[in-house]
Amino acid sequence: MLPMDSLPKRLRKEPLIEVIWQVRFESEQGIGELLPGILFTWLRKEHPALQLRRLPSADIPAPLAQMDPNLRFVPKMMIEEPGGSLVWQVGDRVITLNCRKPYVGWERFKEAVVAMMKIIEGSGLIPHPLRHSLRYVDLLQDDLALDLSTLKLAIRLGDYEIRSRVQMRVEIPDSDCLHVVQIATGATVSIAGAQMTGTIVDLETLPVHTQGAWDALRAQLDLLHERSKALFFHQILTRETIDKLEPEYC
Numbered sequence: 583m584l585p586m587d588s589l590p591k592r593l594r595k596e597p598l599i600e601v602i603w604q605v606r607f608e609s610e611q612g613i614g615e616l617l618p619g620i621l622f623t624w625l626r627k628e629h630p631a632l633q634l635r636r637l638p639s640a641d642i643p644a645p646l647a648q649m650d651p652n653l654r655f656v657p658k659m660m661i662e663e664p665g666g667s668l669v670w671q672v673g674d675r676v677i678t679l680n681c682r683k684p685y686v687g688w689e690r691f692k693e694a695v696v697a698m699m700k701i702i703e704g705s706g707l708i709p710h711p712l713r714h715s716l717r718y719v720d721l722l723q724d725d726l727a728l729d730l731s732t733l734k735l736a737i738r739l740g741d742y743e744i745r746s747r748v749q750m751r752v753e754i755p756d757s758d759c760l761h762v763v764q765i766a767t768g769a770t771v772s773i774a775g776a777q778m779t780g781t782i783v784d785l786e787t788l789p790v791h792t793q794g795a796w797d798a799l800r801a802q803l804d805l806l807h808e809r810s811k812a813l814f815f816h817q818i819l820t821r822e823t824i825d826k827l828e829p830e831y832c
Contacts, residue, residue, distance in 0.1 A: 590829035597720040605714040614674035618659040703796040715788035716806040727780035
């Protein structure tokens with residue numbers, strides 16, 4: 583048995599359903615309309631089958647989106663390649679790169695993030711990003727989704743032990759990073775048109791300090807990945823759960 587401080591390289595029974603890198607920024611009015619075209623033009627050089635489409639959130643009036651904190655950072659345009667894993671999304675104050683199943687692996691995902699950063703930085707439209715984060719969404723199914731016993735999580739309310747029917751969000755400081763963990767049991771998600779049910783573990787990691795320069799964001803990518811992975815395997819999943827997911831260490 584390998585020690586817990588040895589992190590798996592991959593899981594044969596991969597529960598990961600989506601990875602999201604997000605950057606937020608303040609912008610001049612209209613930047614959210616310009617950026618999708620710029621990204622689309624550059625990305626098509628490597629992905630010739632890309633498609634650009636408008637999201638329903640694009641119809642929300644700008645004054646309403648500005649006032650509502652839940653709408654300020656909602657993407658309005660999506661760029662995707664049919665049959666591909668990567669999806670680029672752009673809003674007035676947010677850009678995301680999403681990787682759906684099957685996950686392409688950290689090195690390829692990081693490469694795609696860096697390439698997108700260079701396009702955005704080169705446009706000159708966003709000189710000072712505000713914050714960025716790396717988010718992993720996992721879905722535990724079947725016997726791993728029966729209750730909270732598959733996670734290192736214990737909840738009590740008075741004399742009651744809470745083992746199921748849970749929706750929770752916590753923030754965990756971790757030196758120079760902050761983790762935002764959301765857990766929901768009995769959750770239903772749509773993946774490739776199929777409905778799947780299980781326990782969602784949604785882990786977002788962001789740096790405590792962002793210096794407002796693209797070079798600083800690029801330098802933090804590996805840090806966010808390493809801290810997120812360590813928390814997931816050391817502090818969220820039990821040893822038994824990791825073994826059931828069939829880890830590979832080399």
